[in-house]
Amino acid sequence: MTRVIHTITPWDHFSPRTGSAIPTVVDGLARAALACGDDRHAVVVERSTFQPRYDSADAIEYSGRHVSARARQYLDPALGRLALPRIGAAAYFRPLIAALRSEPPSIVLAHNAPQAAWLLRDTDHRVVLYAHNELLRTYTRREAARALAPAHAIVCVSGDLARRTRELVGRANEGKVHVVGNAVDTTGFAPGAGRSEDGPMRVMFVGRVVPAKGVDTLLRAVAGFERSELEVVVVGSAGFDPSAPLTEYETELRALAATSGPRVDFRPFVDRTGLPGLLRTADVLCVPSRWAEPSGLTVGEGLATGLPVVASRVGGIPEAIGPAGLLVAPDDPVELEAALRRLLDDPGLRRRIGRAGRDWATSHDWAWAWRHLRDVLDAVSPGRDG
CATH class of the missing domain: 3.40.50.2000 (Glycogen Phosphorylase B;)
Structure with a gap:
C-alpha cells in the first residue's frame, strides 16, 4: 500500500498527555497497521505541541500559523455562502499543507479537515477526508460539493454521521462516503479484579x-x-x-x-x-x-x-x-x-x-478498524479505480 500520512488539527497534540479523540484514533490505527504487518504511518504535527508523542507513527513537523478564530468561525462561512474561498481556513492550514507538499505522493488521511482535498488538488497525494464530527454544517451543498470534489474518499466514524454527511456533500460525492467505526485498545483497557458488591x-x-x-x-x-x-x-x-x-x-x-x-x-x-x-x-x-x-x-x-x-x-x-x-x-x-x-x-x-x-x-479493536479502513484505502491507491 502507498504510504499513509495522517493530518491532525493544527496545535492538537499527538501525545498521551491529552484526552483529544483524534490523536487517540490516529495512534490506534497506526499501531494496528504495524501489528498487521503493514508499513509504518506518519503524522503531520505542529512542532510546539506536547511531548512525549505516541511512538506509533513518524512525526512530520511544521511551524503553525495562528489565525483569528473569528475569521474562521464567522468570516469563512459568509464567504462560503457567496461561493468564495474560505481565506481563514486556508491560512490556518497553509503551513500544514506546505509540509505535505514536500512529501512523496501518499495517502493523506485528513482528520476533520474538509479543506485539505481542495488545498492539495494540484498534488499527487490521494486525500481522504476522515470525518469525526459533522464538519459541513456551515457549508452550502454547492460549496461542499466543490471543496470535496478532489477528495478520493470520505470516511465517517459511524453510520449515523455518514447518513448526515451524504446529505451535505452533493450528489457527485455521495458514493465516496464510507463508514469505519472507532475502536478500542483491548489490551490497555481490560477488566480488573472487580470491586466488592457489598458497598455502594x-x-x-x-x-x-x-x-x-x-x-x-x-x-x-x-x-x-x-x-x-x-x-x-x-x-x-x-x-x-x-x-x-x-x-x-x-x-x-x-x-x-x-x-x-x-x-x-x-x-x-x-x-x-x-x-x-x-x-x-x-x-x-x-x-x-x-x-x-x-x-x-x-x-x-x-x-x-x-x-x-x-x-x-x-x-x-x-x-x-x-x-x-x-x-x-x-x-x-x-x-x-x-x-x-x-x-x-x-x-x-x-x-x-x-x-x-x-x-x-x-471484536471491535483497532485491528478490526484498520482492516476496514485498509479496504477503503486500497480502493483509492494509485493504480486502482477510486
Whole structure:
C-alpha cells in the first residue's frame, strides 16, 4: 500500500498527555497497521505541541500559523455562502499543507479537515477526508460539493454521521462516503479484579465536563438514591488542563451535587495513561450525552474494561455500544434513574452486561478498524479505480 500520512488539527497534540479523540484514533490505527504487518504511518504535527508523542507513527513537523478564530468561525462561512474561498481556513492550514507538499505522493488521511482535498488538488497525494464530527454544517451543498470534489474518499466514524454527511456533500460525492467505526485498545483497557458488591455501586463519568456531555442529567438522575446505595465519580475538566479554573457549568454541577443523596466525587482531567486503571475502579460507566456524538471513544473503553455502560440513545452511540450496555433517552433523568436502579438491584445483570461488553469490544479493536479502513484505502491507491 502507498504510504499513509495522517493530518491532525493544527496545535492538537499527538501525545498521551491529552484526552483529544483524534490523536487517540490516529495512534490506534497506526499501531494496528504495524501489528498487521503493514508499513509504518506518519503524522503531520505542529512542532510546539506536547511531548512525549505516541511512538506509533513518524512525526512530520511544521511551524503553525495562528489565525483569528473569528475569521474562521464567522468570516469563512459568509464567504462560503457567496461561493468564495474560505481565506481563514486556508491560512490556518497553509503551513500544514506546505509540509505535505514536500512529501512523496501518499495517502493523506485528513482528520476533520474538509479543506485539505481542495488545498492539495494540484498534488499527487490521494486525500481522504476522515470525518469525526459533522464538519459541513456551515457549508452550502454547492460549496461542499466543490471543496470535496478532489477528495478520493470520505470516511465517517459511524453510520449515523455518514447518513448526515451524504446529505451535505452533493450528489457527485455521495458514493465516496464510507463508514469505519472507532475502536478500542483491548489490551490497555481490560477488566480488573472487580470491586466488592457489598458497598455502594460506583457510577463513573469520564470526559469533558461541558453541557453537551450531560453530566447534570446524571446528577439529577441519582439525586433520589441513598448514600449507601450509590456513589458517583465525575472525572474530567472543561478542557485538558486539570489545573484550569472551574467554569460556570462546573460550578453549577457542584451546587447540584450538594443536594444529591449519594456522594459525588469530582476529579480533574486524567490523561490517557491514567484512564485504564481509573475505569477499573468503577462498577458502571455512564455516558449521558445530550448531543449527537458521532462515536464516543469512552463507550468502547468502558466496554473493554468489562463495565456495564449506560449511555444516551443518540448519534453514533448505539452503534458503538452494539448489543451490550443499556441505552436511555438523552436528557431524561427519569429514564436514566430507572436504568441505574435496574443495575443496582441486579448484580448478576451487571456482570452479564459487562461480559457482553467485553466480548463486543474485543471484536471491535483497532485491528478490526484498520482492516476496514485498509479496504477503503486500497480502493483509492494509485493504480486502482477510486
